[in-house]
Amino acid sequence: MSVYLRTIVTLLFAGMLTILTFLLGSIFTEKATDVVQKEVGQSLAGYSFQMADKLDLFMATRFKEVQLVGSLPAFRNQDLQKEQILIDELKSKFPTFSWIGLTDAQGKVIASSDGILKGESIAERPVFLNAQKEPFIGDVHEAVLLANLLPNTSGEPLQFVDISVPIFDENKEFLGVLATHLSWEWAEEVESTLTNTPNLEDKLDVFIVSKRDNTIILGPAGMVGKTIEKQILGDQEYSEDQWSVTEWVDNKTYVMGSTLGDGHADYAGLGWTVLVRQPIDIAYEAINELEQFMWVIGGVAILLFSMIGWVLADQIARPIRKIAAAAREIGEGKHSEIPVIHGVKEVEELSVSIRNMVQTITTTQTALTEMESLAHQDTLTGLPNRIALYEKMETTLLTSDEKWLIFFMDLDGFKNVNDQYGHLAGDLVLQVVAERLTNFANGNQFVSRLGGDEFVFLTTSSKNDSIQEGQACMDEIISLICKPILLTNAKVTIGCSIGAAIYPMDSDHPIEAMHLADEALYESKQNGKNQGTFYRNKRNA
Numbered sequence: 001m002s003v004y005l006r007t008i009v010t011l012l013f014a015g016m017l018t019i020l021t022f023l024l025g026s027i028f029t030e031k032a033t034d035v036v037q038k039e040v041g042q043s044l045a046g047y048s049f050q051m052a053d054k055l056d057l058f059m060a061t062r063f064k065e066v067q068l069v070g071s072l073p074a075f076r077n078q079d080l081q082k083e084q085i086l087i088d089e090l091k092s093k094f095p096t097f098s099w100i101g102l103t104d105a106q107g108k109v110i111a112s113s114d115g116i117l118k119g120e121s122i123a124e125r126p127v128f129l130n131a132q133k134e135p136f137i138g139d140v141h142e143a144v145l146l147a148n149l150l151p152n153t154s155g156e157p158l159q160f161v162d163i164s165v166p167i168f169d170e171n172k173e174f175l176g177v178l179a180t181h182l183s184w185e186w187a188e189e190v191e192s193t194l195t196n197t198p199n200l201e202d203k204l205d206v207f208i209v210s211k212r213d214n215t216i217i218l219g220p221a222g223m224v225g226k227t228i229e230k231q232i233l234g235d236q237e238y239s240e241d242q243w244s245v246t247e248w249v250d251n252k253t254y255v256m257g258s259t260l261g262d263g264h265a266d267y268a269g270l271g272w273t274v275l276v277r278q279p280i281d282i283a284y285e286a287i288n289e290l291e292q293f294m295w296v297i298g299g300v301a302i303l304l305f306s307m308i309g310w311v312l313a314d315q316i317a318r319p320i321r322k323i324a325a326a327a328r329e330i331g332e333g334k335h336s337e338i339p340v341i342h343g344v345k346e347v348e349e350l351s352v353s354i355r356n357m358v359q360t361i362t363t364t365q366t367a368l369t370e371m372e373s374l375a376h377q378d379t380l381t382g383l384p385n386r387i388a389l390y391e392k393m394e395t396t397l398l399t400s401d402e403k404w405l406i407f408f409m410d411l412d413g414f415k416n417v418n419d420q421y422g423h424l425a426g427d428l429v430l431q432v433v434a435e436r437l438t439n440f441a442n443g444n445q446f447v448s449r450l451g452g453d454e455f456v457f458l459t460t461s462s463k464n465d466s467i468q469e470g471q472a473c474m475d476e477i478i479s480l481i482c483k484p485i486l487l488t489n490a491k492v493t494i495g496c497s498i499g500a501a502i503y504p505m506d507s508d509h510p511i512e513a514m515h516l517a518d519e520a521l522y523e524s525k526q527n528g529k530n531q532g533t534f535y536r537n538k539r540n541a
Helices: 002-070 080-093 185-195 285-311 319-331 345-374 386-397 414-421 423-440 466-481 510-526 535-540
Strands: 097-103 109-112 159-168 174-183 205-209 216-218 243-247 253-260 273-279 404-412 445-451 454-460 495-503 532-534
Touching (some): 002 080, 002 174, 002 510, 080 109, 404 510, 466 532, 510 532, 510 535, 532 535
Antiparallel strands (some): 243 253, 404 454, 445 454
């Protein structure tokens, strides 16, 4: 009878501990997993949105430049000498244009960069055919006439985006076309700024998909030119929060964020879809490891206490009912603790051990909660990341009655530090900049790092002249960042260019206002860097 009792009690004890571990572990893990999965998905969606936004902004800027040059009097007056000077000037200032040419009304090239194709006819090419009445932007295509005329150090087929505008005289008579070929290599540079982020190198795949038959025009080696499956793209509307867990044709599962580029300002866009994917085992690696650890600890605890139960079954028959009752309350979600049973030393130790096990599981939940917090933090600098920034804008700016100044900051000369002293030195520079911005910010200000050398600074405007107040603040920030930074074996100095926008004056949504600040940042870069520019200044100029 004694052996039978020990067996029953031991099995019951093991079962109780298993249920307790399963209930607590399942509740804690399920909640934390849902949160972390959503954060990872939104993070990838944020990367895709960032890439799409940069592509659209770049194309919109080039489109405006070609339109502006095409409207100059030299082209309307058919001054060939001045036209050639303008073409050469545009080519030298914007090397992303691989070729620029001016045709007559029949499609014959009469002026071109580096004299390429001069005297040749491009009358049958889309860059001429589609631009005889209105400006034209064509999708990515391989070089035809220029394949053997332009330098190609990579050995890969040259790819271009066409931008062309018609030229009319004062009587609206068609004179010809100002045609340009924009090198597709710039898109690869934009991609590298996205993927060369600390802890993400070689773990993200970026795709740009053309709306023409869903063809991949930028992606990992061996996939460019292939058609992506329609089911991967899906038929739902795309937004910056679009993400999913998808199985690809390689039978591997990925977490994927996607954004459909919708153009910028009067540039309607080419319908490119940006996909950013990450293997699911890498994306969810941390939560998987934590889950495994928790179940191992639970299994060891079950085995240990089952052995104790076998030895002490006769003595624990009565107090175990108290322990089981408390365990049931915990399983039901009630606030309770495993009681400490006094009297028999072994039983007391057992009750204390079970109590400690519950505390260990609770500690595991705390670790899961801390990991959730880390999803909002930039791992290199400790600053809030893009997810935390968007949450700040949604919860504070949108509900605030105050004016907010949004500064979009980009470090000048940071790439030179990386190239000369290495990425560890670059990381140190970013950490010092983050520390300086953190010390500079007061209680009403917010600092975050978007990635790379880009930071966003939020502050309320307390004066009537927000632009004057913001300009003074930007000058202080630039002066602070320009102070020398001491590395291990050198002292370096970097600069900072800032674009600023005012919410809600410039836009009724803070994220859109941030994009306007990013646009103003481009103006600061163009005007010589190391300065701050307001979007309102730029707009009213």
